[in-house]
Amino acid sequence: MSTTTTTIALSFTDFPEDVQLNILSFLTPLDISNFACTSKRFVTLCRDDRKLWFSMCERKWGSKTHINKWGNGMISYKILYYTLLQYENLIGFWRRSGVETDVPLAFFEWGRFYVAGSRVKPSKTGSYDVVKMPFLWMGITSKGEVVNYLDPVGKLELNENVMNLDDLGVVESDLVPVNVNFMGKNHVVVEENGSGFGYSGRGSSSSSGNVREEEYEDLCGSPGSLPDKLMSEIYQYFANKTSPGGNGSARRQRRRERERQGRRKWEPEDYVKIVNPLPTPDRPLQGLWKGFCDDTTLEFFLVSYDDIGGIACRRLVELCKPFSAYAPVFWTSNTTFIRSPLSSEEENIYESRMHIQPLSEADEPCEILPSSDKRVILCMHFMNSSYDLVIPDLAGSTVNPRQAEGRIWQYEDGTFGFGFLRDNYIVDLRCIAQNGQILEVADFSGE
Known part of the structure; x- marks a missing residue:
């Protein structure tokens, strides 16, 4: 008995949408952009944040971190993709550079909804044990801002709301808002955020040192050129006044500013990646x-x-x-x-x-x-x-x-x-x- 094999040619559009999204999740953002230019229908498909960009994040980092926990699950997965893509290079061992220190080694790893940096040093117990001391937390708020907090004394306990400063379960003065600046792939600088906020800019872990637009208006009274120091203090005083029943965010900001000014500025720290650990x-x-x-x-x-x-x-x-x-x-x-x-x-x-x-x-x-x-x-x-x-x-x-x-x-x-x-x-x-x-x-x- 002879059998004949029939070959059926299928185009990409013949597949169900979930299969199409699964295929697209293997592509890079540049490939997605080029593919979206092929037809109007594919433009809509490539812009699907909850399906396509979530699938891209889940495929690349789902085994290492909880994708739906970042930003309390309230952020754009496209923004999350680009943020995690930059964080990915942080994972691993780095050594402190440019200063003598007894703790020269740092280790960055994925957490549930953050990247954690730990200092690593030999234990003094007469064994091969090492001591791992968390000191830096990097994540995203529910509004999509990248935030970085230095925890010098290791008191921070993390929960899903940890990246929103008002929800932290620790004394605010225990934390140092910092910027993590990427100087190429193998060099990062951790320096205090002079604005007093933990934000490093929307959707990017490289720090510009700028606060969000709405916060700028709260501090200065109105957008535009920054007045001199005296006028800035006057504007800030009136801008931070809250009516009864307000949320008190301005008072918390003033308290944070006083605490920041009352302590010594955190000196920048340079780290060089150990590329072959x-x-x-x-x-x-x-x-x-x-x-x-x-x-x-x-x-x-x-x-x-x-x-x-x-x-x-x-x-x-x-x-x-x-x-x-x-x-x-x-x-x-x-x-x-x-x-x-x-x-x-x-x-x-x-x-x-x-x-x-x-x-x-x-x-x-x-x-x-x-x-x-x-x-x-x-x-x-x-x-x-x-x-x-x-x-x-x-x-x-x-x-x-x-x-x-x-x-x-x-x-x-x-x-x-x-x-x-x-x-x-x-x-x-x-x-x-x-x-x-x-x-x-x-x-x-x-x-």
């Missing part, structure tokens, strides 16, 4: 790591591959020192690894060293374990750092340069350790985060 098969040492140093303190390290094929490992706190002649923990111009089994000489070099490890259930902060408790070595790498990078004070000296020679041992579990031949210990490093989540987070209430 995790190892890859081609770059197994790359990323952010944590480990105990020879002084028995937990430190954060950043390992990066340079453009000429070399590998550098630096303490994160040293990267934040402006114009400092810091030294990498190690540097090598060769990325070739030697697979196991190692020679007897290399086995002896490894086994003669001590591992610096935490002692989680003892009184001492950490202990040094013999290499008899070693991990399974996957491969080994020769490290030959030059003195001008490792020991700047000895650059050009006649000291034997082999004293800067060392080894990097990669373990079977993906972690690695390193040590110089001039020392008798191994610094073992493990990942700070995995699958977008920070590992081994400790309670910061006691910090």
Whole structure:
């Protein structure tokens, strides 16, 4: 019995509208704009905010945040799409730049209806635990304004109304309204909003420093050119007067203004994105790591591959020192690894060293374990750092340069350790985060 197959040609218009919207949700805004130009019917379809733009937001970020919770579900999803698109680049690790600080690492992540920024630092419990301290909240009000609040003491408890300042369940003076300015993709500046509002402008997380038009009229009496300081205060006094039974928003604004003027201005903070925070098969040492140093303190390290094929490992706190002649923990111009089994000489070099490890259930902060408790070595790498990078004070000296020679041992579990031949210990490093989540987070209430 022979069968015949009939092919039916269908155009896009033959599909039901829900199928059409599902297909369009895979496109970019530029593609949507071009598609809308093809017919009048598609213009209406592409402008459907509740269907098309919600579907675009849900498809791209629905697994990470609650799309219908942003702005209490009362905002345009097209505005939300462009806002979340800019927020997306914030997600991940950033390091503080331009100033010495004990907490150089920041981590941004999706919340239910906001983006949360947290400071991350090593715990002092003698373990690999890290402390995660929320300090910045970024979201959208029900009117579509982007708002950013700095929470220096971590007192803010979030609910669906948190982005409307009048609905916050904390003392207003505990929060600092800030602008988060994007200086390209890999640099942001957090600075206090001089207007006293938490708003950063409608539909954009880059801050213009301007208040909304209706607020401008409330403050200055009428739109137009801003009067001098004395006249501005007079206008503001009369504009903020409220009749009995009013909502009191002007009084709250005056109180916020007095509180803002009564405290010290928050200094701007610069953050640089850590673009490669995790190892890859081609770059197994790359990323952010944590480990105990020879002084028995937990430190954060950043390992990066340079453009000429070399590998550098630096303490994160040293990267934040402006114009400092810091030294990498190690540097090598060769990325070739030697697979196991190692020679007897290399086995002896490894086994003669001590591992610096935490002692989680003892009184001492950490202990040094013999290499008899070693991990399974996957491969080994020769490290030959030059003195001008490792020991700047000895650059050009006649000291034997082999004293800067060392080894990097990669373990079977993906972690690695390193040590110089001039020392008798191994610094073992493990990942700070995995699958977008920070590992081994400790309670910061006691910090």
